[in-house]
Amino acid sequence: MEQQKFNFREIQERPDRLAPGHRMCAGCGGTIAVRNVLKALHPGDKAVIGNATGCLEVSTYMYPYTAYEDSYIHSAFENAGATLSGVETAFHVLKKKGKISSDYKFITFGGDGGTYDIGLQSLSGAMERGHDMVYVCYDNGAYMNTGVQRSSATPMYADTTTTPSGRASDGKPQMRKDLAVIMAAHNIPYVAQTTFIGNMKDLYVKSERAIYTPGPAFLNICAPCPRGWKYDTADIMEICRLAVETCYWPLFEVVEGKWILNYKPKKKLPLEDFLVKQGRFKHLFQKGNEHLLEAFQKETDKRWEELLQKCEA
Amino acid sequence: MAIKTRMSGNEAVAHAIKQINPDVMPAFPITPSTEIPQFVASMIANGEIDTEFIPVESEHSAMSATMGASAAGARAITATSSCGLALMWEVLYVAASSRLPIVMALVNRGLTGPLNINAEHSDSMGARDSGWIQIYAENNQEVYDNFLQAHRIAEHKDVHLPVMICQDGFITSHAVENITLWEDEPIKKFVGEYEPEHYLLKEDESMAVGPYAVSNYCMEAKKAQAEAMVRAKQVILDVAKEFEEVTGQKYGFFEEYKLEDAEYAVVAIGSVCGTAKDAVDKLRAEGVKAGLLKVRVFRPFPGEEMAKALKHCKAIAIMDRSESYSGNGGPLGAELTSALYHEKVTAEVVNVMYGLSGRDVRVNDMEEVFGWLAEMAEGKRTFSQYPYLGLREA
Numbered sequence: 001m002e003q004q005k006f007n008f009r010e011i012q013e014r015p016d017r018l019a020p021g022h023r024m025c026a027g028c029g030g031t032i033a034v035r036n037v038l039k040a041l042h043p044g045d046k047a048v049i050g051n052a053t054g055c056l057e058v059s060t061y062m063y064p065y066t067a068y069e070d071s072y073i074h075s076a077f078e079n080a081g082a083t084l085s086g087v088e089t090a091f092h093v094l095k096k097k098g099k100i101s102s103d104y105k106f107i108t109f110g111g112d113g114g115t116y117d118i119g120l121q122s123l124s125g126a127m128e129r130g131h132d133m134v135y136v137c138y139d140n141g142a143y144m145n146t147g148v149q150r151s152s153a154t155p156m157y158a159d160t161t162t163t164p165s166g167r168a169s170d171g172k173p174q175m176r177k178d179l180a181v182i183m184a185a186h187n188i189p190y191v192a193q194t195t196f197i198g199n200m201k202d203l204y205v206k207s208e209r210a211i212y213t214p215g216p217a218f219l220n221i222c223a224p225c226p227r228g229w230k231y232d233t234a235d236i237m238e239i240c241r242l243a244v245e246t247c248y249w250p251l252f253e254v255v256e257g258k259w260i261l262n263y264k265p266k267k268k269l270p271l272e273d274f275l276v277k278q279g280r281f282k283h284l285f286q287k288g289n290e291h292l293l294e295a296f297q298k299e300t301d302k303r304w305e306e307l308l309q310k311c312e313a
Numbered sequence: 314m315a316i317k318t319r320m321s322g323n324e325a326v327a328h329a330i331k332q333i334n335p336d337v338m339p340a341f342p343i344t345p346s347t348e349i350p351q352f353v354a355s356m357i358a359n360g361e362i363d364t365e366f367i368p369v370e371s372e373h374s375a376m377s378a379t380m381g382a383s384a385a386g387a388r389a390i391t392a393t394s395s396c397g398l399a400l401m402w403e404v405l406y407v408a409a410s411s412r413l414p415i416v417m418a419l420v421n422r423g424l425t426g427p428l429n430i431n432a433e434h435s436d437s438m439g440a441r442d443s444g445w446i447q448i449y450a451e452n453n454q455e456v457y458d459n460f461l462q463a464h465r466i467a468e469h470k471d472v473h474l475p476v477m478i479c480q481d482g483f484i485t486s487h488a489v490e491n492i493t494l495w496e497d498e499p500i501k502k503f504v505g506e507y508e509p510e511h512y513l514l515k516e517d518e519s520m521a522v523g524p525y526a527v528s529n530y531c532m533e534a535k536k537a538q539a540e541a542m543v544r545a546k547q548v549i550l551d552v553a554k555e556f557e558e559v560t561g562q563k564y565g566f567f568e569e570y571k572l573e574d575a576e577y578a579v580v581a582i583g584s585v586c587g588t589a590k591d592a593v594d595k596l597r598a599e600g601v602k603a604g605l606l607k608v609r610v611f612r613p614f615p616g617e618e619m620a621k622a623l624k625h626c627k628a629i630a631i632m633d634r635s636e637s638y639s640g641n642g643g644p645l646g647a648e649l650t651s652a653l654y655h656e657k658v659t660a661e662v663v664n665v666m667y668g669l670s671g672r673d674v675r676v677n678d679m680e681e682v683f684g685w686l687a688e689m690a691e692g693k694r695t696f697s698q699y700p701y702l703g704l705r706e707a
Contacts, residue, residue: 061525090514128370
């Protein structure tokens, strides 16, 4: 794989492949994810972009306008993996038959609803069959497009519209599904987890690696949603930093089965620091709910320790 | 030189696929269509075709991948039956509204409830409003010929709609019968190369497929799609005419069997028409003016043409191999009765439910139906409900 040197300025000066004028919310993490993943396509390289139904789809390709510079396909909610695997296969046949000469990259985006839940089978199938494509999950931890319902990516105790906190409820009772581990268990060449940190180098490097690694790759990007998480729009970078510094959202890669930890905080911050910024966890800070914070911290610690073992870090 | 041989309906479809040499075929096995992807996989393994097979993990993904491949610019096909088609449901509509010229081999089998693997039309009839062209076959020869014509219809600039080529599970798909196969050269020339105008992998332009369309635009898109279905009627006839020039085989919207002067007519779809023809022959020998209208094209629905062909009849039995659970009969019954009304046909009409879940229909069963028609015409029999043919009484 020809990985290019990270040159922040050069990369930021590359023309956006997701054009402005789309209808995503101001400060949406999904849009930041898409713009930056597509920046990792080397200038001049062609791509076909896939998309599961969700906020991103209904806001970036609203007839008769598309925000995408590249060819783009959306068909339904649960089939982004399968749809793009058809496109990728068509590419191989048309190339073999001499009907096209250019090379293409295949990148598909889905939220956590379309990826962790309704689209998991289609994603698993596409990865297992070995299509040369990248599946990018912009994980905002709930079904945001339909109005903040819980998903299997929703963190424990989060207040959502289908797991509301109340006198008889602590919010979502279950822990979050660890999709990156499930994808790594497919033994595909590349799996990575990232978010928006600093100058976006981690996101860029992983996107480039995912796109230019032959075979299937999966990227899981923590992409906060100001409406669902209930924080000030301007705080997104701080929220992401705290997700990483509290080890709620560790940065790691699985390259050809080898687990690599990309960042280990010098001093792990308490989970509270990440939670307190978000309205969806407000109830955890009420008197008498200390045990919930404790339980959530314990679960986060356990997962972090497991990751350290996998990475031998 | 045409080749006279014998094969099953599934083999016939596979032979058509071999001659067409499509680009991509995603499929998931389901009885009784499983053999089709198996045959294709063998042909690929033996280096006989250039097709890429995608062994998807479900029918939903089969239709999704077929859609992706077609949008990308490839000639894409798939095959399924019954619950497989039901699982594709959502994407059937998306594929049709995206105006993708996909061709599907559908081997008709009943939808589950109870689970049964035999011939019934509830799968394709359930999908009758999904925007797909539907062409049905009586036997292996017809399913082969229909499949060879499908791409020409689907890809025509006036149409751009997906096509379902239907045959009856087991009765047609697995029964081995005589067949005439056409030579490769003229067939390849007839089918032609696929040259789409716009597609995802077109190198000098990008395109977007599958938008969110607000109410200001969506209704126009649906009207445009409906008009394409209307235009498909002429294209189906034109393609059939060209196919006749190559093979000598004659096809239209439907076949009229001894219908011209018939007093009593049966209207049916699929393999039962062979049985009905035997009954017609037998009754004709006895001096009864019996006839058959065999529906080949169900979508677009040639209602006006069928009603005109039936106008002179005294009594008509419309046969359905699919329950609508409307309490009012089956889909062919409902749509054809409506067409008869518009043509002011005054014949007695009965909608007959037959062959559900593979229930056998014999020549004497069809004779019984013609007997009902004679009685209806003479005012000696009326049906308060739509009758079930061959139902066990106890």
